[in-house]
Amino acid sequence: xxxxxxxxxxxxxxxxxxxxxxxxxxxxxxxxxxxxxxxxxxxxxxxxxxxxxxxxxxxxxxxxxxxxxxxxxxxxxxxxxxxxxxxxxxxxxxxxxxxxxxxxxxxxxxxxxxxxxxxxxxxxxxxxxxxxxxxxxxxxxxxxxxxxxxxxxxxxxxxxxxxxxxxxxxxxxxxxxxxxxxxxxxxxxxxxxxxxxxxxxxxxxxxxxxxxxxxxxxxxxxxxxxxxxxxxxxxxxxxxxxxxxxxxxxxxx
Amino acid sequence: xxxxxxxxxxxxxxxxxxxxxxxxxxxxxxxxxxxxxxxxxxxxxxxxxxxxxxxxxxxxxxxxxxxxxxxxxxxxxxxxxxxxxxxxxxxxxxxxxxxxxxxxxxxxxxxxxxxxxxxxxxxxxxxxxxxxxxxxxxxxxxxxxxxxxxxxxxxxxxxxxxxxxxxxxxxxxxxxxxxxxxxxxxxxxxxxxxxxxxxxxxxxxxxxxxxxxxxxxxxxxxxxxxxxxxxxxxxxxxxxxxxxxxxxxxxxx
DNA sequence: TTACAATTGTGTACCAATTACACCATGCAT
DNA sequence: ATGCATGGTGTAATTGGTACACAATTGTAA
Numbered sequence: 431x432x433x434x435x436x437x438x439x440x441x442x443x444x445x446x447x448x449x450x451x452x453x454x455x456x457x458x459x460x461x462x463x464x465x466x467x468x469x470x471x472x473x474x475x476x477x478x479x480x481x482x483x484x485x486x487x488x489x490x491x492x493x494x495x496x497x498x499x500x501x502x503x504x505x506x507x508x509x510x511x512x513x514x515x516x517x518x519x520x521x522x523x524x525x526x527x528x529x530x531x532x533x534x535x536x537x538x539x540x541x542x543x544x545x546x547x548x549x550x551x552x553x554x555x556x557x558x559x560x561x562x563x564x565x566x567x568x569x570x571x572x573x574x575x576x577x578x579x580x581x582x583x584x585x586x587x588x589x590x591x592x593x594x595x596x597x598x599x600x601x602x603x604x605x606x607x608x609x610x611x612x613x614x615x616x617x618x619x620x621x622x623x624x625x626x627x628x629x630x631x632x633x634x635x636x637x638x639x640x641x642x643x644x645x646x647x648x649x650x651x652x653x654x655x656x657x658x659x660x661x662x663x664x665x666x667x668x669x670x671x672x673x674x675x676x677x678x679x680x681x682x683x
Numbered sequence: 684x685x686x687x688x689x690x691x692x693x694x695x696x697x698x699x700x701x702x703x704x705x706x707x708x709x710x711x712x713x714x715x716x717x718x719x720x721x722x723x724x725x726x727x728x729x730x731x732x733x734x735x736x737x738x739x740x741x742x743x744x745x746x747x748x749x750x751x752x753x754x755x756x757x758x759x760x761x762x763x764x765x766x767x768x769x770x771x772x773x774x775x776x777x778x779x780x781x782x783x784x785x786x787x788x789x790x791x792x793x794x795x796x797x798x799x800x801x802x803x804x805x806x807x808x809x810x811x812x813x814x815x816x817x818x819x820x821x822x823x824x825x826x827x828x829x830x831x832x833x834x835x836x837x838x839x840x841x842x843x844x845x846x847x848x849x850x851x852x853x854x855x856x857x858x859x860x861x862x863x864x865x866x867x868x869x870x871x872x873x874x875x876x877x878x879x880x881x882x883x884x885x886x887x888x889x890x891x892x893x894x895x896x897x898x899x900x901x902x903x904x905x906x907x908x909x910x911x912x913x914x915x916x917x918x919x920x921x922x923x924x925x926x927x928x929x930x931x932x933x934x935x936x
Numbered sequence: 937t938t939a940c941a942a943t944t945g946t947g948t949a950c951c952a953a954t955t956a957c958a959c960c961a962t963g964c965a966t
Numbered sequence: 967a968t969g970c971a972t973g974g975t976g977t978a979a980t981t982g983g984t985a986c987a988c989a990a991t992t993g994t995a996a
Contacts, residue, residue, distance in 0.1 A: 449704045452799060492771030492799060516769055516801050518745030546705060546745060548769050548799075617973075634975075635955065642953095658972035659962035870944075887946075888984065895982095911943035912991035938996080945990075954981070961974075966967100 432565045438533055444540035448485035453545040454496050455483040457592035460556030460572050461609045466625045467556055467572035474568045478582040496550040504559040510608050511552045514595040518546040522584045551592040555609050602678045604645050607666050615653055615661035643679055645671045685818045697793035701738035706800040707749050708736040710845035713809030713825050714862045719878045720809055720825035727821050733835040749803040757812040763861050764805045767848040771799040775837045804845040808862050855931045857898050860919050868906055868914035896932055898924045
């Protein structure tokens, strides 16, 4: 976290390098071995937690901004990232606006302004991530979905909207490529889906459906060493997976 | 359309009353008796057409901004309006930025800046609409989807994204309340769906499915006067319709 | 007045997808 | 060898979607 003086400098400079009024908030869902967490940050000075976010450089595509922010907070890039909603209520950042409003004269005061925030959600394997605090926080860590803290501003709404969207999109979009090891078993993949949906699924039906999508390769080998019958290994068929990302998995009308 | 001087004044003032860098573009789909059109504008000075759009007042919720813009262009409000995507490429408004860049000094020049545009789509009955040009156009009119003009900037992408989204959402969201008369026949409603999807649907299956949603009331009366068998009239069951808007029409997993 | 054309109302058989459910195989623990 | 937990696979029942046919109504043309 920046010192008070550094912060003031940052805010004074921010208006020159970032687009005013526009922020990006990311809901980073982290998975590993049946667990599902969300990446959150906190300052020692405050009680409530917030989602990783940031601003858009003057000449930067918004998609890149989201990528950059996530790279800074997680250390990884090329992750599954999806724009899902824009939060544009004028009062959504009121509390922060008030907090910072006396820090600098209004015209130089980047953060005393209203922000419209573009929401992205991302899916990562939290084993690969090094959570890194930003300029306004000392703590950046994974929070379990069953043990969520109090959220700052409208970040609870952003989080919930992201989760709803993710669960909905599970029906149309393939997921898992970034979340599973290169080779994995069907029960492991099922566990991922169950974790996201917070719901038990039928083994046999899950397998049939997954295989029906045509995005998996069944490997010859099995995973030995477990305490029970050795399950077959699968890998993603990258070509079909990419195609399914574009085309979607199902149809309507 | 404003005169050149009025335009300069407008741009000089715009930065004071609107949020910088943020615009709203609306894809207004107009329906009437089996036709589907999209509302577009054009200046006499330019060849290409553009979508109704505008800016967000400093203290205005973005949803309200979209409503306000549509009210100005169409004369109606309380219409079906749906945020669908954000277009944030830094070059998307390049051509306009260049055009206006010498008009005023850069810091006062609202329109020489990059714009991130929030896309909304709306569904209206074009019979109820009075198309009204904005400050930058002389022409505001309905264009048939089969006879689209050349688009300005990235407005063709915005239009196509909206159409794809609409067609997709037809599977989950009830539509028609703003588009049909109070009482309507099943074939009329079917025509609306066929128009949007650009696809023939089966009469019997359409009827069964629609009734299955439980958002229609079958009335006792029939529509006399047609040249053929008198069809039954239906009206929307507002309560169930609103519920379906929130809940969606189908489930997944 | 009658026959016809166009349109609406309705039911049913078929196919595909989803759900529910049961049995056998494997491999470690004892 | 036996038990137990887990994985692999098949099948019947249900649901949802698609395809399709026939009877009824209404205006128009003969």
